[in-house]
Amino acid sequence: MAEAIMEGVIKTNKWQANLITIKNRSNSGRLKELQTKYGVIPAPTIKKAVSDAEIIILAVKPKDASQAVKSLEPFIQKEQLIISVMAGISTGTITEWTNNENPVLRAMPNTSASIGYSATALSKGISASDVHVQKAVELFETIGTVTLVPEDKLHIVTGLSGSGPAYIYYIAEAMQKAAEELSLSHEEAKTLISQTLLGASLMLKNTSESPIELRKKVTSPGGTTEAGIGKLDQYQVHDAFIACIKKAVRRSEELGNIK
Structure with missing residues (x-):
């Protein structure tokens, strides 16, 4: 995610x-790779990375969050804005770990940030002002859309749009496999699938019709789409996706209990 944001x-x-x-913690090779690819500057120490920063973006795995954030505490200065993209970890927990009252915001972008199409949700902690929020909005709008939500809704966002691209790739993977088994080439299938998903997405975004209404418009009685949807219903795919999102939300809530 850090790379996707940087690239965007x-x-x-x-x-x-x-x-x-x-x-990062210890992977100097990875830092060098990012420097070569983007021109960013690897810091020799945590102190150097943090001390002169206007905005500190925390992008580590939740299991490493406590150790990583606490290591910054001696070097964080008053008024530095802290933005976390860590799943599940609350602004209050970050404030507790850093032992200060710096403004903290949480952002939940997704990996489409790297091409400027992230769906990012943003929430502010108790010490963050509207000015801090606006600064974060301006940052994340460079990589897609920004939606302001209360922090207690971020678990839902994490399971929905944070993990969402993977669900779509999962569908595309199945479509690709079916197409190739039915004798389309890999490139033929990829072109058709990607344009189909793009078109459907733009229809959802640019019309006032609901997903149900749009689906029904494609589903003629006795036609091919109805036959295909019937098979999805037989395998309870609709219910499976609802369960998938709810499970991801619960996992985000579990990660939020890490201390």
Whole structure:
């Protein structure tokens, strides 16, 4: 996710690459790779990465969150804005770990950020002002859309749009396999599938009709679509996707209990 955000803001000229400092736990090879690819600057130490930053973006796995955030605490300065893209970890927990009252916001983008099409949800912590929120909105709008939500809704967002691209790729994977088994080439199938998904997405975005209404327009009685949807219903795919999202939401809630 950190790379997707970097790629997005650099491509859209929101930030110059040489103003972005990066640091991870110990993988210097990965830092060098990112430097070569984007022109960002690896920091030799945590202190160097944090001390001069205007905005600190936390993009680590929830299991590493406590150790990572607490390691920043000695170097964080008053008024630095902290933005977390860590799943499940609340702004209150981050404030507790950093032992200060810095403004903290949580963002839940998705990996489509790398091409400027992230669906990002944004929530502010108790010490964050509207000015901080606007700064974050301007940042994340460079990589897609931004929706402001109360923090207690971010678990839902995580399971829905945070993980959402993977659900769509899962569908595309199945469509690709079926097409190739039925003798279309890989490239023929990819072109047809990607354009179909794009078109359906734009219909959802640009019309006032609901998904149900749009689906019914394609589903003629006795036709091919009805036959295909019938098979999906037979396998309870609709219910499976609802269960999938709810399970992802519960997992986000579980990650939020990490201390």
